[in-house]
Amino acid sequence: RKEVEQDPxxxxxxxxxxxxxxxxxxxxxxxxxxxxxxxxxKEPKLLxxxxxxxxxxxxxxxxxxxxxxxxxxxxxxxKLSDSATYLCVVxxxxxxxxxxxxxxxxxxx
Amino acid sequence: xxxxxxxxxxxxxxxxxEVILRCVPISNHLYFYWYRQILGQKVEFLVSxxxxxxxxxxxxxxxxxxxxxxxxxxxTLKIRSTKLEDSAMxxxxxxxxxxxxxxxxxxxGTRLTVV
Numbered sequence: 001r002k003e004v005e006q007d008p009x010x011x012x013x014x015x016x017x018x019x020x021x022x023x024x025x026x027x028x029x030x031x032x033x034x035x036x037x038x039x040x041x042k043e044p045k046l047l048x049x050x051x052x053x054x055x056x057x058x059x060x061x062x063x064x065x066x067x068x069x070x071x072x073x074x075x076x077x078x079k080l081s082d083s084a085t086y087l088c089v090v091x092x093x094x095x096x097x098x099x100x101x102x103x104x105x106x107x108x109x
Numbered sequence: 110x111x112x113x114x115x116x117x118x119x120x121x122x123x124x125x126x127e128v129i130l131r132c133v134p135i136s137n138h139l140y141f142y143w144y145r146q147i148l149g150q151k152v153e154f155l156v157s158x159x160x161x162x163x164x165x166x167x168x169x170x171x172x173x174x175x176x177x178x179x180x181x182x183x184x185t186l187k188i189r190s191t192k193l194e195d196s197a198m199x200x201x202x203x204x205x206x207x208x209x210x211x212x213x214x215x216x217x218g219t220r221l222t223v224v
Contacts, residue, residue: 034210038152041198042218043200043215049211093208093209094208095140095157095165095208096210097144099151101150102151
C-alpha cells in the first residue's frame with residue numbers, strides 16, 4: 001500500500017465551484033499533516049497544516065480523521081488561480097516529509 | 110520574505126559526469142534537506158542534514174550521493190557519476206526546527222537532465 005494515496009485527477013471545475021480532495025495515509029504513527037500546492041514545474045508551497053479539529057483558511061478547509069487515516073481539502077468558490085496540483089503530505093515525527101502524488105485541479109472560466 | 114536559493118536552475122550533464130547542485134538556505138535555519146521529483150512522479154525525500162552531519166537518508170541516497178555545507182551558508186548535493194535515471198527536479202529545503210515537518214521552505218529547484 002502506498003504511504004500517501006491521492007486521486008490523481010484531473011478535476012476540471014468551473015469558476016465558483018466547490019471541489020473536494022481526499023487523501024489516505026498508511027502509517028498510523030503519522031503525526032503531522034499538510035496540504036501543499038505545486039504549480040507546474042515549480043516548488044511545493046505550503047497551503048495549510050491540518051489539525052484533528054479541522055481548520056479553515058479563507059476558502060480552504062482541511063479535515064483530518066485519524067481513525068480512518070484520511071485527510072481532506074475543500075476549496076470553495078474556486079478561482080482560476082487555484083489551478084494547480086494539490087499535494088497531501090504527512091510526517092511520521094522524523095525529519096522527512098512524505099508526499100502523495102498529488103491531485104491536479106483545473107479551474108475553467 | 111526569506112527564500113531558499115538554488116543554483117543553477119537547469120543543468121544538463123553527460124552520463125557518468127559529476128554534478129554539484131547548490132543551495133543557500135534561509136540564514137537562521139539549522140536543518141537542511143534535499144528532495145527530488147522525477148517528471149510526473151511524486152516528491153521524494155533524499156536526505157536531511159543538521160549540525161554538519163546527515164541525520165536521515167532514504168534508500169535513494171546511495172554512495173553516489175553526498176551532501177556538504179562547505180562554508181556556513183551554502184548546502185550542496187553532489188552526484189558522483191550521474192545516470193540517466195538521476196534526471197529529475199532537485200529541491201533544497203530548510204527549516205528552523207526539526208520534527209513534525211513544520212516550517213519548511215523549499216527552493217525553486219534545479220532541473221537536472223542527464224543525457
